[in-house]
Amino acid sequence: xxxxxxxxxxxxxxxxxLIEMGSMVEQAIADANRALIERDAALAxxxxxxxxEINHKEKEIERQCLKIIMQQQPVAGDLRLVSSVLKITTDLxxxxxxxxxxxxxxxxxxxxxxxxxxxxxxxxxxxxxxxxVADSIAAFVEKDLELAQGVIEYDDIVNGLxxxxxxxxxxxxxxxxxxxxxxxxxxxxxxxFERIGDHAKNIAEWVIFSLTGMHKDIQVM
Amino acid sequence: MQPKMVINHLEFYYTKKQAxxxxxxxxxxxxILALIGPAGSGITTALRALNRLYxxxxxxxxxxxxxxxGKNIHDGDVSVTRLRRRVGMVFxxxxxxxxxxxxxxxxxxxxxxxxxxxxxxxAALAEQALTQATLxxxxxxxxxxxxxxLSGGQQQRLCIARVLALRPEVILLDRPCSGLDxxxxxxxxxxxxxxxxxxxxxxxxxxxxxxxRVADRVAFLLSGRLIEEGxxxxxxxxxxxxxxxxxxxxxxx
Numbered sequence: 001x002x003x004x005x006x007x008x009x010x011x012x013x014x015x016x017x018l019i020e021m022g023s024m025v026e027q028a029i030a031d032a033n034r035a036l037i038e039r040d041a042a043l044a045x046x047x048x049x050x051x052x053e054i055n056h057k058e059k060e061i062e063r064q065c066l067k068i069i070m071q072q073q074p075v076a077g078d079l080r081l082v083s084s085v086l087k088i089t090t091d092l093x094x095x096x097x098x099x100x101x102x103x104x105x106x107x108x109x110x111x112x113x114x115x116x117x118x119x120x121x122x123x124x125x126x127x128x129x130x131x132x133v134a135d136s137i138a139a140f141v142e143k144d145l146e147l148a149q150g151v152i153e154y155d156d157i158v159n160g161l162x163x164x165x166x167x168x169x170x171x172x173x174x175x176x177x178x179x180x181x182x183x184x185x186x187x188x189x190x191x192x193f194e195r196i197g198d199h200a201k202n203i204a205e206w207v208i209f210s211l212t213g214m215h216k217d218i219q220v221m
Numbered sequence: 222m223q224p225k226m227v228i229n230h231l232e233f234y235y236t237k238k239q240a241x242x243x244x245x246x247x248x249x250x251x252x253i254l255a256l257i258g259p260a261g262s263g264i265t266t267a268l269r270a271l272n273r274l275y276x277x278x279x280x281x282x283x284x285x286x287x288x289x290x291g292k293n294i295h296d297g298d299v300s301v302t303r304l305r306r307r308v309g310m311v312f313x314x315x316x317x318x319x320x321x322x323x324x325x326x327x328x329x330x331x332x333x334x335x336x337x338x339x340x341x342x343x344a345a346l347a348e349q350a351l352t353q354a355t356l357x358x359x360x361x362x363x364x365x366x367x368x369x370x371l372s373g374g375q376q377q378r379l380c381i382a383r384v385l386a387l388r389p390e391v392i393l394l395d396r397p398c399s400g401l402d403x404x405x406x407x408x409x410x411x412x413x414x415x416x417x418x419x420x421x422x423x424x425x426x427x428x429x430x431x432x433x434r435v436a437d438r439v440a441f442l443l444s445g446r447l448i449e450e451g452x453x454x455x456x457x458x459x460x461x462x463x464x465x466x467x468x469x470x471x472x473x474x
Contacts, residue, residue, distance in 0.1 A: 004471045073430050075457045076466040213459030221458035 022137035033126030054096035132200035151204035158197030236280035255436035315376035374405020
């Protein structure tokens with residue numbers, strides 16, 4: 001096998017690893033939401049501990065990238081691809097942390113009745129952010145610039161949902177101060193979802209860099 | 222800043238075979254320009270066109286302009302000897318002369334009618350050239366030993382020193398690190414990045430990674446045609462032409 005085709009194989013494997021890490025993170029978002037809505041402490045614990053696997057995957061992908069840099073000294077599109085993967089895994093890892101943070105709050109508050117119906121907000125936020133993650137990874141694998149741009153625009157929807165939750169919970173605190181502890185925890189959860197959206201947006205921005213050399217409209221090199 | 226050299230619509234032929242097609246390229250002053258491309262792309266020809274070294278090859282001829290400080294080097298009143306002193310060349314295989322280290326370095330200046338130069342002046346010139354070629358520290362205590370006793374990397378730096386001793390304005394290097402180990406290669410690359418403060422450098426690197434390390438600008442030639450020229454970081458991170466990308470990422474060539 002030629003050096004170049006071995007290199008192409010390494011790049012393909014890197015893409016596969018990123019898809020795997022992306023699905024782990026999507027699952028973590030969905031599980032964090034379900035554990036919250038269904039007061040499923042066992043599932044919440046699983047999300048919190050599953051974070052280790054995501055971190056482990058991040059290290060594995062970093063090793064793959066460094067090995068490619070060492071062996072192949074990538075340039076042009078290859079260089080942009082490998083460096084984007086390094087940045088993307090960092091954002092995926094942060095999303096995993098935030099899903100774990102949501103579940104940590106769930107474990108704390110799910111033994112009491114909820115002061116507000118979380119199913120009115122969080123399933124939507126979870127679905128929206130998981131879609132952003134899935135689309136950004138798909139955009140990377142399929143080299144789909146339009147899809148990546150769509151992810152960036154979609155972040156507005158997540159931000160809109162966050163503002164809606166925040167408004168409702170602030171109103172709740174205003175009406176009944178006794179509920180404020182839990183209401184603040186729920187705002188925290190909403191904020192974590194909102195941050196997940198930001199990280200997914202970052203991923204999409206690195207996908208665009210990988211495809212075009214431009215990052216947030218700036219030529220990096 | 223004015224480019225040190227300008228190649229204008231250069232066509233080049235070896236007897237019947239055309240080696241360069243309508244080549245237009247600027248050589249910026251006090252910068253390192255790397256010419257890259259697959260074997261047979263006209264890289265060495267383009268280098269040799271910059272000081273008319275091709276004239277030593279029977280049947281070789283050029284059409285078009287090569288300007289040095291705005292003056293066409295093909296003009297009738299240009300002295301080839303003087304041109305090659307201003308635009309010096311280092312070859313891929315070290316070519317030390319069968320004489321001592323110091324005589325190798327002072328050979329050019331002595332030939333150049335500097336015979337009147339005192340021994341002291343020649344010694345000072347040699348020290349300066351050897352220092353600039355980052356060889357001085359390794360040879361200062363054995364300047365009178367045969368140049369052939371040096372290692373390959375040292376011989377190549379000696380050849381760079383020999384060119385520098387003539388105080389050229391432009392230095393052409395044709396794969397100067399072929400067959401050298403990474404340490405010798407690094408020493409030559411270090412000296413090049415220092416030399417560009419004083420000289421203009423055009424290099425045909427022995428691989429594209431070397432262009433990435435030392436060059437300020439890169440020109441990619443394919444089958445005798447310029448495909449793309451630009452800042453090194455730009456060409457290596459974001460080449461405009463698909464063929465450049467294919468070449469530097471090892472997809473052909």
